[in-house]
Amino acid sequence: MKKQLLAVLFLLFSASFLFGQSLSGIKIYINPGHGGYTSNDRHILETDYWESEGNLTRGLFLRDILQKLGATVIMSRVTNTEDDDIQPTSYIAARANTYNPDYFHSIHSNATGTSTRVNYTLLLFQGTTTSPTYPLAKTMAGYIGNEILGAHRTTTRDIAGDFTFYNSTGPYLGVFVGLKMPGTLSESSFHDYIPESWRLRNQAYLKHEAWAIAKAFLAYWGKPPLTTGIIAGILRDPDLGVSYTSLTLQDAKKPVNSIKVTLKPADALNTMEPVVYEGDNLNNGFFMFDELTPGQYKLYYEAPGYFRDSSTVTVQASKNTFADKDLLSTVPPFVVSVSPASGDSIYPGKEDIVISFSRAMNKASVESAISVSPKAPLTFTWSSEKNLTVATAGLPFMTDFTLTIGAGAQEKSHGLSLDGNKDGVSGDIYTCSFRTRLQDLSAPVLETVYPSDNMENVEPMPLINISFNEQINTSTASGRIKLVRNSDQKVLALKANYLPVDGQKSVFCFFPVDTLMENESYSLIISSGIEDLYKNPTSSEKVYTFKTGSKLPTMVYIDKFESGFTANWVSPLTYSSGITSAGTNFASSSIYRFYGSSSSMLINYSWKKSASSWLLREPLIGGAPKNVTFSNSGILQAYIFGDGSNNKFRFCVADGSDFKGLEVSPWYTINWIGWRLLSWDMQREGTGTWDGNTSSNGILDGQLKFDSFQLSYIPGNPESGFICLDNLRAAKDSYMGVEEGDEDLRPSNYSLAQNYPNPFNPSTTLSYKLPEKSFVSLKVFDLLGREVATLVNSEQGAGSYKVEFNASNIPSGIYLYMLRTDNFQETKKMVLLK
Amino acid sequence: MKNFFSSFFLVLFLSSFIPAQKLSVVEIQKITDKSQGEFYFPRTSPDGSKIFFTSASYKGLWYYSMAEKKIIPFASEDGAGYEYVFSNDKSSVIYRASNLDDRGLRRNQSLIKRNLQDLQSEVIVTAKELSTPKVLASNNIAYMEEGNVILEAGGPHLNKTGANDMALYSVDGKILFYMNGTKKVFSPLGEGEYIWPSLSPDGTKILFTEVHRGAFISDLQGRILASLGKISAPNWSPDGKWITYMVEKDDGEFVTGSEIFACSSDGLHVFQLTSTSDVHEMYPTWSSDGSSILFNSEDGNIYSLKLKSE
Known part of the structure; x- marks a missing residue:
């Protein structure tokens, strides 16, 4: 209690000494984004972080700091209820206008909304990046961006006009519309990056951001910088990792909970009482001391289960001084893993013994504590202070060995002896057994x-x-x-x-x-x-x-399984039976990719042996591939990377009126390993049977669309495995419409149809008709008239044509496509909505 | 060009009532294109001969001359385009200009009266902080200085208070209602944050928006006459029978759409006047004769939507 009182007194002393009234006469409107606890308030389940809550906390800290600096501050909200969630957003700007402030700032954190993880700082202002509505807002965006980057140590900082960032056709930031003073919006960091999300739950971390924004206001208005500084840092356990994605080596280490950091002046003669920071248990390890008089300080770090540590830091006015520390656990070292696992075998000279310890080890103590029985010469190589490789070239073939690591093996920093049986107590040995294999003298078959x-x-x-x-x-x-x-x-x-x-x-x-x-x-x-x-x-x-045969007919691609394809396919768990959910999934694979391609579809399967029937169905559910039609008399093909399991594979297509029927190919046995082109010659091979499926009548009715890949299990074969698929395609046949010279079906007029689908993402089909042979140019432009793509630029015969436009590399927005022939020109608009 | 725009903007009618009168769109005409300059917040002059507009930051005023069919710069000051008014004799525009330093800090503000014919300007008053000006029925120009007092009558510009003088000010999230020489805080819904207040053309009703509850029409005593819902930037028609406004879609952060609507002043009959996914139509106001609605797109084009009522 006494310490806390002294800490408060210290802060008050600092505040009265260090705060001037440099923002006196300036009116600032602060808008903590969102409000309440509903679906648009950005909740992260894993950390229970609500952006609406974090925005408000930062806003309140910022208000207090700016008021201490003499500014008049108006808050758009001071509580976090659903009533605080002002919508539509034009109300926010109109409301700020009634206060006639000098500046408007909206506080947010960011999220990708996808599985991609990033953590950068983004500052937005109204207008385009090169032509902002308020040029001074762009200046301020730079100040705030730099300060937040410095405080939160995000990867980079970016500033942009909202029209540029979201594209000129919107969406755009509602809080800027109709605003009659310069305004910025900070997306300080990414709350769906889990390490950051935990940090955003720390009050001191949010206050640190408030200081960053306050410093930007001082710089923006040319006021003197703060005369005090900040010490901040994160305490982590270097020997424990995290289960979530980490973008930096630091974030890969587990933050320490329930920390206690004590700050004292480094000068022993300074009578300042220690200031104590007590951390939370929210997996961030963060601490901060603010409003510090420049000078040298000592920091003492403590946490339950960790050795006490300390450091000396120098505080500079208006600067952040970071004092991150790796705290070392008091838990004794143990063996995390050994390869080969106990009872496993190795090939001497080809496969080494790899030992992983929980802590950085004293290498000499470990090497002298390791032995094998029967005795054999061992040589050691350390790939890191925790990972040891023991060469096996000197071990005889076909021998049973016991590996022993004695209790004399010690961790590096505090000399804790090995805890061989991992019971939390030092001083016992670790043993495991392995066998060396028979010498391989056989040639590959x-x-x-x-x-x-x-x-x-x-x-x-x-x-x-x-x-x-x-x-x-x-x-x-x-x-x-x-x-x-x-x-x-x-x-x-x-x-x-x-x-x-x-x-x-x-x-x-x-x-x-x-x-x-x-x-x-x-x-x-x-x-x-x-x-x-x-x-x-x-x-x-x-x-x-x-011997080769004849050329195949021209094929139309249904799906090449390139970037973003997974959005069009649904999980195999959805419509399958006789599988285990743990081992069955689909994904994009860049390892097993077909030659010349950047990815393929990987299906991992795992059969439930106890089931009576087994069907894995991997369906195509949407996007441009779902719109591709093909003839029932052609060939359907895909490159398939087989696993040699002898399990079964087949194609399934949709047919009939509105494509509501389903027909399958015969089963193909996956008796190969590696890539192979698998073809279903529909006319010659006919259909297979799908027992119990009433949508299937065994007849391929009319035009077809692709439905699914299907796998099944034959008892006795491997119960799990994988296949990869690439370049799913069908014989062109009637798909592309009329071939040149087909007079009866030749179009009577030029026409350019509306693209389909529209809006689209990322690909759409453009269709046009030519009544006569002509030179054809089909190009895509953006609204500024800049050419985005040339889809056709050649002479073509009379007929109907369809061209796929893939817009995966261009931003959302309205685009124009123009068909130009010798005697015809037409332009239409399409909307790319990502 | 006309065909392009009539197909560009789809027109829908959304009403579950049989209205006494029906509004429909005859055509939508682009008045200015952003290639000529990005303009926002259009309004017509009282005689309908000019369409005024400003920049996204309210810096400067321009007008489009219907006769000359060209854009003419009118004022250049910071803030000139925010809540400016026309004098009752239709000869002048009175606006508030902010005088900023090079870091955007306001040194002071001035009320300026600028003649539409000879472009001569008079500075009415300069002070640290001023409200936007109002023109009263008595021809007085009223304003508030530093949020404190409504000043009226006095000096060459402000004559004696008229009996029917009324003005509404939107200050610090409140509505200040000035009437017959007195002012009071006008809070028809009690505690709240009030924006966009405006008197009906006949001076008997008040249209206002409370940010948590939406837009309403009340009488001068604050008795609610109609609830219009969560609409934005509502404006009276010159005959007071209609309100035009915009309806935005957003996710709490991004605006993804905005359309123009109109409703009868009892709030019962609602007409959606635009429906486009790629253009966000915003900030509608009525033409002086009530035959058209002016609005801007978010990227700075000005449009005129010609109406037919039947």
Whole structure:
């Protein structure tokens, strides 16, 4: 109590000494954004942070500081109830106008609203960035942005006019509309970045931001800077991580709760009483001391379960001095993990023993405490103070070992001995057992090859797929896999992609650089000498001869599974049966991506063995891919990365009136590893059966749309695994409308149709008709007349055309598309709404 | 061009009542394009020959001459475009100018009367802080100095108080109602934050907005006559039979749409006059003859919406 009183007295003393009335005569309107606890008040479930609450707290702190500086401050709200949530936002500006203030500032924090995590500072003002409604507001945005960046240590700061930031067609910030004084809006940091969200729950952290904004007001009006300074910091545990995404190495460490930080003058002769900060238990570890007279101070850090620590810091007027500290736990060190796990096996010389400790260790004490039985020579390499690699080259094959780490192993800072059994008490040993494996003397075995030997009618751009039963030293495969045209023995260039699968098997996928000739014989030659990881070479050459067929019809792409595709597909958990929810999901994969693509669709599956039937359905539910129609007499294809599980895969399409019917392809057994082009020739193969589905009659009625990928389980095969899919497409057939020369269906007039869908995100289809052959230009412009994209710029025959416009790289807004031919020109408008 | 705009703005009628009178849109004409300058908050001159507008920050005043079909600069001061008034003899515009230093701090404010014909200006008064001016029925110009007192009658510009002089001031979230030489705080809903007060053209009703409860019409004693809901920037028609206003959509932060509406002054008959997803129509006011509604888009174009009532 006495300390708290003294702390208050100290603050009062500082305040009376340090505060002038430098903002006297200035009237400032503060608008803490939002209000109340409803859906538009930005709640973060994980941290229970309400933006409406944080905005108000910052606003009240700012009010108090500005008033101490002599300003007249008007608050748009001082409580956080639903009644405080003023809507429409034009009311806020109109209300501020009645007070005739000199400046308006709205306080917010930010969120991406997506799974992306960022944490920067954003300051907005009305107008465009280059032509603000109030030029001084842009100046102020710079001051506030810099100060908040400095206080919150966000990654960067950005300032922008709201018309530029949100696009000239809106949305735009309502609080600026009709405002008759300069105004800014701060999005100080991102409350959906969880480490920041926890910090925003700390009152001192919010007050620190208020100081930052107050300092900006002083600079903005050319007033003297504060004569006092601030010490702030975060206490973290360097040995514990966090479960959520962290953008910095610091944020990856777990903040310490219930901290106590004591501030004393460094000068022993200074009689100032200590000031104590007691932290919260809200996972932020933050502390702050404000209104400090410049000079040197000592800080003493304490927290339950941690060693006491201290530091000396220097405070400068109007500056933030940061005194972050890693507090070290009093919990003794233990072994977090050992690879191989107890009872597991390793291949000597190829796989090492990796030991991970909970704390930074005294290396010498650890090395002298480690041994194996039977005794064998060990060599040590530390990848960090917590991670030790023990080389196994000296261990014999086919031997059972016990690894022991003695209690003499100590952590680095305080010499705490190892807690081998992890019971919280130092001084016991750690042991585990492992076995060395049989020496591998076998050459890698070819498992599957596509195209297979003597295969006919192979597509002229085949995806050559060669899988082995183990991983390959890829450098030994170089020059040993060739594709030869048999007629002239020409060796053809290949593009290659190598992928290990499930840590054991591996696969090479090749594409010819140039399309192969039709109806021609080729040989795939796999020479001897391809080695596994243990230097065992293949001994014989294998030759696979195949013959190409005719060219495929032109295809229309349904989905290339590039950036943003997941929005159009729904989770496989939604319509599936006989699966386990924990192991079944879908995602974008950049690892298993098809050659020339940046991502593919990854489906992880996990079957519930006890179920009586199994169907995983991965449906396409919206977006431009859902609008693509194709003929029931064509071919539906997708590149599929198989896992060799021998489980089943099939396509499903929607047909009939309003596409309400569903038909499936026959099942295909996933008996390959790596990429393969899977085709459903609908006319030749017909449909499969979908037991119990009344929407399915076995007949492909009329035009089709894609419905879903489907997987099923065959008992005895692996219960879990994955497949990847890329470049889903269908034979063009009637999709693109009329081919040149089809007189009967030739359009009678030029026309440019309204794009569909509209508004759209990110792609839309533009359709037009040409009654005669003409040079055609189809371009997209923004409202300033700047060309955004050229979609067509060539001569085309009479017919109906559809062109997809993908706007994933341009901002939301209104765009114009113009069709220009020799005798016709028309422009239409479309709305991109992201 | 006309066809473009008539298709550009869809017109909808939304009313569940059979109105005594019906409003419909004949056409919407763009008066100024943002390429000529971004203009906001349009109003017509009392004789209808000019459409006045200002910048987004209320700095300066311009007008569009209907006869000359061109934009003419009228005043350049900071704040000139905020709550300016026309003199009763229609010869002048009276506005408040803020004199700012280079950091945007207000040194003082002046009320300026500027003649529409010869552009001669007179400074009526200069003080640290002034209200915007009002023109009273008696031709007096009334204003408040530093939020304290309504000054009327005196000097060359302010004559003796007239019996029917009334003025409404919006100050610090309150409405101050000046009538026949006295002023009082006008709080028809009790405690609240009041904005956008205006007298009906016949001086018998008051239109106001309370930020938590929306817009209302009351009599001069504050008895509520009509509740208009959460509408923005409402304005009387010259005959006092109609109110025009905007309805915005926002998520508490971003405005995503705004449309122009009109309703009968009893609040019962509501007509949506614009419906566009890509243009935000805002801040409507009536033309002096009541035949049109002027408004601006958020990006600074000025439009005139011609009405038909039947």
